[in-house]
Amino acid sequence: MGELFYKEESYKIIGCCIEVHKELGPGFLEVVYKDALEVEFQLNDIPYSREKSFEIIYKGTTLNRKYNADFVIYDKIILEVKAFKRLCDENLLQTLNYLKVTKFKLGILANFGESSFNSKRVIF
Secondary structure, three states: OOOOOOHHHHHHHHHHHHHHHHHHOOOOOHHHHHHHHHHHHHHOOOOEEEEEEEEEEEOOEEEEEEEEEEEEEOOOEEEEEEOOOOOOHHHHHHHHHHHHHHOOOEEEEEEOOOOOOEEEEEEO
16 A cells, blocks of 8 residues: 555644534534634644635636635645535545546545544545
């Protein structure tokens, strides 16, 4: 098994997510977790952009629809925030598609809706 992409950065991100889940628990809307994550990122000096917009190019043509990443962290990691009872394949595929659009190598799918915080690393 190879080395993890952005190991130190992803541990910091997951640590912030765990802290938010520990404080809030499950049951809130996604936007509440995103607001709390912003506070954690600021407290931990983690550089991020929220709702960063990316163009989608198809055969050399820019499509009208844009992708808005929940968070871009360290200018190289996508963080996709969910608040579902359980993650599903569609969530993983969505994150993978976001990686294709951005050409980033790592996405983190974070689910705050479960009784214990759950996350998945998505590699492109």
